[in-house]
Amino acid sequence: MKILVTIQKNEVAPRFDQSSEILITETEGEEIIGNPRIILLPGTSGEDICSLATKENISMVICGGIEETHYQYLKWKKIKVIDGVIGPYEKAIKFAIVNNLKPGAILPGASIVGEKS
Amino acid sequence: MARKKKRSSFQDSVLLLNQLDLISLFDSMTFGVLFIDPARRVIAINRFLEALTGYNREEVFGVHGENVIRSNLSSLDDPVGKALESDKTMILEGDIINQSRKKNPIRFTITPLKLMSGKMAGAMILLEDISLLKDLDNKIHGFSGHDKIIGHSGKMQEIFELLPIAARTDASVLITGETGTGKDLVAEAIHKESKRSRYPFIKVNCGALPESLLESELFGHVRGAFTGADKDKPGMFRLAHGGTLFLTEIGDLSLTLQVKILTVLDDKEFFPVGGSKKVSVDVRIIAATHRDLGELVRQGKFREDLYYRLNVLRLHLPPLREREDDFRLLLDHFFLEFRKNLNKKIKGFSDACLKILSSYGYPGNIRELRNIVEYAVNVCPNEVIQPEHLPKTLLLKPHTSSQTNSYGEMESGENEPKTMENSESLNTFSASGPVGWGEVERNMILKSLTKTAGNRTKAAELLGWSRSKLWRKIKHHGLE
Numbered sequence: 001m002k003i004l005v006t007i008q009k010n011e012v013a014p015r016f017d018q019s020s021e022i023l024i025t026e027t028e029g030e031e032i033i034g035n036p037r038i039i040l041l042p043g044t045s046g047e048d049i050c051s052l053a054t055k056e057n058i059s060m061v062i063c064g065g066i067e068e069t070h071y072q073y074l075k076w077k078k079i080k081v082i083d084g085v086i087g088p089y090e091k092a093i094k095f096a097i098v099n100n101l102k103p104g105a106i107l108p109g110a111s112i113v114g115e116k117s
Numbered sequence: 118m119a120r121k122k123k124r125s126s127f128q129d130s131v132l133l134l135n136q137l138d139l140i141s142l143f144d145s146m147t148f149g150v151l152f153i154d155p156a157r158r159v160i161a162i163n164r165f166l167e168a169l170t171g172y173n174r175e176e177v178f179g180v181h182g183e184n185v186i187r188s189n190l191s192s193l194d195d196p197v198g199k200a201l202e203s204d205k206t207m208i209l210e211g212d213i214i215n216q217s218r219k220k221n222p223i224r225f226t227i228t229p230l231k232l233m234s235g236k237m238a239g240a241m242i243l244l245e246d247i248s249l250l251k252d253l254d255n256k257i258h259g260f261s262g263h264d265k266i267i268g269h270s271g272k273m274q275e276i277f278e279l280l281p282i283a284a285r286t287d288a289s290v291l292i293t294g295e296t297g298t299g300k301d302l303v304a305e306a307i308h309k310e311s312k313r314s315r316y317p318f319i320k321v322n323c324g325a326l327p328e329s330l331l332e333s334e335l336f337g338h339v340r341g342a343f344t345g346a347d348k349d350k351p352g353m354f355r356l357a358h359g360g361t362l363f364l365t366e367i368g369d370l371s372l373t374l375q376v377k378i379l380t381v382l383d384d385k386e387f388f389p390v391g392g393s394k395k396v397s398v399d400v401r402i403i404a405a406t407h408r409d410l411g412e413l414v415r416q417g418k419f420r421e422d423l424y425y426r427l428n429v430l431r432l433h434l435p436p437l438r439e440r441e442d443d444f445r446l447l448l449d450h451f452f453l454e455f456r457k458n459l460n461k462k463i464k465g466f467s468d469a470c471l472k473i474l475s476s477y478g479y480p481g482n483i484r485e486l487r488n489i490v491e492y493a494v495n496v497c498p499n500e501v502i503q504p505e506h507l508p509k510t511l512l513l514k515p516h517t518s519s520q521t522n523s524y525g526e527m528e529s530g531e532n533e534p535k536t537m538e539n540s541e542s543l544n545t546f547s548a549s550g551p552v553g554w555g556e557v558e559r560n561m562i563l564k565s566l567t568k569t570a571g572n573r574t575k576a577a578e579l580l581g582w583s584r585s586k587l588w589r590k591i592k593h594h595g596l597e
Binding site for chain 2: 014068071083106110111
């Protein structure tokens with residue numbers, strides 16, 4: 001499975017269409033294969049990320065807030081979207097590959113007040 | 118003596134101000150308020166911001182503020198950072214995306230908060246929803262703005278006449294109509310035109326959740342109310358306070374919850390799940406369903422008293438097959454919308470394509486038409502959309518028994534600026550199923566002629582057509 005995550009520093013970027021950094025990783029079963037690729041985009045555009053996701057044959061997108069049009073487009077392209085995720089992207093991927101990441105998840109490490117999930 | 122009394126009253130007010138619970142104060146405001154610490158972590162949000170973002174204050178306490186409001190401020194040269202470094206209040210416009218994936222235009226007012234000692238304590242961000250102002254701006258500049266409801270058929274004109282009446286009152290509204298007829302759009306339009314428009318419009322799909330979850334979703338719960346309830350949840354009734362709660366698929370609501378909703382409508386207060394303290398709310402209810410509630414009442418599946426309570430104002434949205442005059446308008450609208458969005462250079466539909474589209478029954482109504490157009494515009498690699506660019510399911514489904522088009526204006530070739538000259542045979546696509554518009558139109562003509570005892574002038578009046586149009590249609594359907 002190929003996963004695309006919109007990132008900002010070490011976290012899932014708050015907004016899909018405002019992300020300028022993309023992480024792409026491949027998984028097999030519950031393992032990450034090889035090193036994840038980080039792509040810096042020349043600007044911020046939801047359309048460009050959608051287009052990149054289709055070109056790269058992505059199976060799953062993990063992101064923060066996403067507009068309905070982008071969400072529906074990705075769904076139409078048969079890409080699973082887990083949106084509204086808050087927290088470190090590494091944890092998001094870990095949860096996703098064991099099928100334990102839900103839309104709107106506030107991951108451990110997202111808040112400085114205790115750990116939330 | 119009088120001076121002493123005045124001073125005492127002033128001191129009382131000062132004491133009172135010091136004891137005020139600021140968050141409760143901000144809860145009554147009609148704009149979102151977010152307090153962040155110098156590291157931009159959420160300290161508090163008010164109730165309006167809970168509704169605006171879809172988060173409740175407990176779950177986002179300590180989370181980075183930007184993850185909660187999801188604004189485009191970062192692309193505007195980091196005004197929050199600038200405000201935290203200076204003493205200046207900054208006002209700017211941008212947008213946010215909420216949990217329902219809706220983008221709202223917002224005016225942000227960012228005020229740095231400093232302690233008496235001069236130490237930076239964080240910032241207060243006010244978020245004012247300026248969707249209405251944007252709509253007004255669009256109206257002034259000649260755009261249709263929020264007016265997403267399209268139609269000039271007689272039946273839609275009736276709806277347009279009822280909308281302002283529904284918006285002016287505070288009575289409950291029941292919107293009925295088949296799936297895909299635009300019930301959500303009508304509900305939102307009523308809210309936007311009403312005096313509650315500055316407050317939240319919250320939609321709850323009563324058919325999407327099991328009963329116990331829906332109860333908690335609507336009325337909220339207190340911590341410990343059931344396994345997994347590890348924090349208080351305000352519920353949609355509280356979040357919609359001052360605004361409108363749109364209950365869609367109300368016909369799917371269980372009898373138990375129907376009683377609870379009836380109580381809220383009557384008393385304007387309720388107990389959250391597991392709670393012992395009543396919560397008062399001021400919420401207008403707009404309900405919608407594709408089911409026949411009258412029939413459900415007869416079957417004992419829907420409470421009669423709730424039905425009458427909701428059915429104060431009734432709007433019935435006609436299915437697409439009964440909006441003959443709007444078909445071409447909607448088709449062109451969606452075509453232009455997708456052509457622009459997808460940046461395609463398609464000129465239009467071929468005659469063969471239009472014939473298939475106009476003879477199809479559209480059980481999914483406008484939503485289905487929109488999806489078909491989106492598919493066709495996406496799939497078509499050339500300048501003209503051909504039948505092979507339409508979804509395969511459309512080609513397999515039964516069409517009208519008549520192989521000709523039921524739309525006079527299309528048959529004549531008038532008003533077809535975007536069609537190709539050569540047309541193809543439709544034989545392969547027509548079937549004998551009596552579900553299309555041609556059949557509906559034929560029945561409409563027969564019904565009106567029966568009603569008027571064969572008087573064509575009166576029948577034409579009933580249908581809202583001219584005599585010549587009726588004559589043409591009678592000939593077309595072989596009803597002479």
